[in-house]
Amino acid sequence: MTFWSRPFARLASALAAVVLAAGLAVAYEVEPMRLILDLGSNRTSTVISITNTRDTRLPVEIVMKRRIVNADGSQEFVAADEDFSVFPPLALIEPGESQAVRLSYIGDPALADSRAYVAEVQEVPVSQPGFTGVVFAYNFGVAVYLRAADAEADVSVGEIRRDETGLYFQVINDGSDFAMLTDMAVRIQIGPDSVRLEPAQLGELIENPIIPPHATRDFHLPIADLPDGEIRISLE
Template sequence: MMPAAARRLVGVLLTAAALLASGIPATALNVQPVIIDLLSSGRRTSTVLTLQNTFSTTVPVELTARRLDVVDGELRETDVEAEDLLVFPAQATVEPGQSQAFRIQWVGDPEIQASQHFFVTVAQLPVVLPENQNAIQVLYNFKVLVSVGAPGAVSALAVQSVAIETGEDGVGRPVLMVSNSGNTYGYVGKNRLTLVQRAPNGDEILRESWEPEQLQQLMGLGLVPSGATRRLPINIRLPQPNGAVTVELTPVQDR
């Protein structure tokens, strides 16, 4: 049998991505920005993260920062807390209709040789409810991607391979393996991408290009840390689930 205290407080944790499919208004808490680019030295070693509370009640939140690694081509959060990324304040209580500013600051090596990446989690904390009140508390949980690079460092993205993966619907979709031999991170989604598919007999059956804004709708920004290789699916339906696909990335000026 569930204890009385547990009956009064049942927490439901939602990530920012889950809000879009949950039917729960995503405007109740608003975190901006959700992608942060910092430099390891100079004026851009810090920035401000803002949380807006549009609830009618006070919201307590806690911020934590953990390192990211690339494992099997996937960007994964580790259990390692970030000692060189300062988040201040780490906890706050935000009144209804108010905003709270948090400072995100790199305090590590100013001359890093490789890019560093983190998830800063903004987690809404449960509150104690009055006696004899049963309720379900929906707790919002936002992940903010923070990347740190050295001033003057450059990325060098290259498409290593393109595979066609067929889903349960029988439709083929392209999956890129993109490497970065540069000394800082790069975003695939900030390039122009041209994709060509040829049938097994060599005939060209698809040729299409996407500008950065369009490409980001299909695959996100496509972060590739320095010295890493990422597996990046593109959400398009290919005319055939077989044949060969080639991809060309073209840098776009002033992006």
């Protein structure tokens, strides 16, 4: 096993443990989970579907939030009621039935940069008469990307460093559209040796791949035991 493959083997074992530990059914479904609106083509409206797979009524509320991604990958969510019209904003879905919800962008039609939002489907907890236990409510977040007219991403690699925990590098987006690191491959070269990380591998290694317009993102790859030598990283 090479120094490149050892960290991936450990990571695969950890991911398998997480999958085996998961399995709690939330008993309702939302689709799709990712949407793209495009101001350039006047595609500013879309529909999500909420299906109640329970045997009781499902009350939900749909709230739009602006999604702000920081350099370290952490996120902030800010109310975006003025940017979207949601119909219906509230629904009571019967068992086995589905509810279509229309999301329409009504904000600035001349945005310079693309934006990211989340359509948060919030279950409204309901306590039954005489019930004294804990009521669980489940929320879904649908990723909504609003593409500015003629927006394009323009990414490059910035600072590169390493320590005992792995490899750190910056990706700079000088463009007006979002970029996703998991839509690219990353080639790491140390001396004469190199490895190409495919998008699927990056998806396992990186929790948040989003690179916002006109922003810099910091990424960490938990690849230990790297050989000595100058490190070069390129995006392919």
